[in-house]
Amino acid sequence: MRAMLMRTCLSDVMAPSVWRATRTVLERAGVEVSVPRRQTCCGQPGWSSGHPDQARRVARTALAAFAGDDPVVVPSGSCAAMVRHGYPELFAGQPEEEAALAMAGRTREFTQFLAEHGLDTGARGSGSATYHDSCHMLRLLGERESGRAALRAVEGVELREMEATDVCCGFGGTFSVNFPEVSGRLGEEKARHAAATGADELIACDLSCLMHIAGRARRTGVPLRVRHIAEVLAG
């Protein structure tokens, strides 16, 4: 099986280890992974900030970079949701509409891709983890299970559920800098719920939430380790 990996701009800038871990896991599971060199960003920052024309310009590079029939795998529920949920609207009535719908149809968040194809990651670990439902994964993709299933499959890791796991962490893209105080309050609540489980680390399918929660936890003195799920699966 073949797949194209969408690295995501956030992983490129903040944490290349995340997309590399994603590639490692997929390859171990027998997937032939390509990482299109001409990819940039899915366009979500512009789209959700109310600048559709600017977002479309960036999203066109994604349509070009991920042309073809192979599935597109993204280590982010939010970027996957942008393609699956946002592109049909962003490109409605545009010359690229058909290409956008096709890409939306073959794009999957990383753990969804694993679950859909029954891929065994053979991952091992130790200790305990708690799982954060990122909003776009949970509500735009309607996915509550695949992340948890991937974690449960890691031999030796115990999954502990936190309180209010379906409540937003307050990141919200540019919301985090437009209303930092509200965002910070929610991030702190999320960090405290995660820490209260006593789990060794907080795991999520979205780097953006983790970056925000970890940063807020450190600022407010909440002891919390975070990792992206791909890093856990890569061991």
Add this chain to the structure above:
Amino acid sequence: MSGRRPVVYSDTTAPLRERTREALADDALAANLRAAGASWGAARTRISAENPFAEMRARAREIRRGDIGDLPELLARLEERVTAAGGVVTRAADADAACRYITDLAAARGATLVAKSKSMATEEIKLNEAIEESGLRVVETDLGEWILQLAGQHPSHIVAPAVHLNKEQVRQVLMAESGWELPTDREALVAHARTRLREVFASADIGISGVNFGVAETGTICVVENEGNARLVTALPRIHVAVMGMERVVRDWDEAAHILQILPMAAIGDDAAGYVNLITGPRAPGEADGPEELHLVILDGGRSALLGTDLEEALDCIRCGACLYSCPMWRSVGGQAYGSPYSGPIGSVLTPLLEGMEGERSSELPFMSSLCGSCHDACPVGIPLHDLLVRVRARVTTTAHRRDRARFRLWSRAWSNPAAYRLSVAMARIGLRLAGRRGWARRLPGPGAEWTSQRDLPTRWPPTPPR
């Protein structure tokens, strides 16, 4: 449409971010909101488990989409049936026209006292101010609204206007108004309010209510409530004026019955409202009670401009307030910080749409959301509020938004070019390495400053664990 009257309150002058900061600093508010959100959440979970909520919601969505699709026709039918039942129907293009109709009517009938039951449309048009300016006295009779009127505050929730206050805060307001020492228990405070408000019901010349929905089939006005005050307001005074947003119409009693069921489920997590008032015309010859005159004011106020657009679904709203309770942002700052009668997700969509996209304060609202989508989950008529928020953002025309667009134009130019993208990523990674101390940045310059105002930034990944 710069001539449109603001929907935000006139005292909403400080930027939204400043207002959210003030709200966050209020510990009592945080506790009150937490309690309210938790109790709604528990009731809503229970009621959703006891009923086929998903199917009911799908049906409610179908009903509302159909009603809004046929709105002109349904309104014409409603108008015809209300008139046939002896009522007087007025179409008000905007807030000024609606207020003027009502104050003119009050003057013509020589009224001096107006009793009101809860109504979002009258909050939207600032009717109380207009009535007071015309020299009349107006008293809110919904307990929460009355408390806020006495306290000089605006409502913080569509259904539970004083939900941001606790019992002790309410007691202080009531004591300040009456000059009496009041006991601390809830029953006694309610009894006090009942005594005071009875005087108003008995002597008011005009009763003004909102309308949850009008049933086109029979020309019936439905007013749903939990205290019984709306029944008195619509029945005791000589004149009843009902103010209705033009979208609040359903086709027939089949639809009405369904909406009547799902509304209290969504709003208060109960399968029935305390009181459902069904009003068809004024008192008819031979009837024992009811007002002599019934006036229905149907308010446009910017709504008709949404018909046929990709924002039309905002008109599906049945004003249950569920999206407010479900919203992490609303639960953090409360409704008053929004500075509009309509707060929370639906308020952030509606306020700028009704007021005009150039409104500086109203157009900040759609940005105060993380787009988490819990509002859509909570909405009993399935409005995709997170999508509407994005669409409204795109239409904002304020200077601030135009400036933001200029920044995003640069972004799109750079990031639509793979080579420029790679260069900017490389530069950002160098910047990150320079900014970090032991894997963390505590203070960033420029655009990063707002990030580090609240959080550290991990400059290595996975982040170095805290000591």
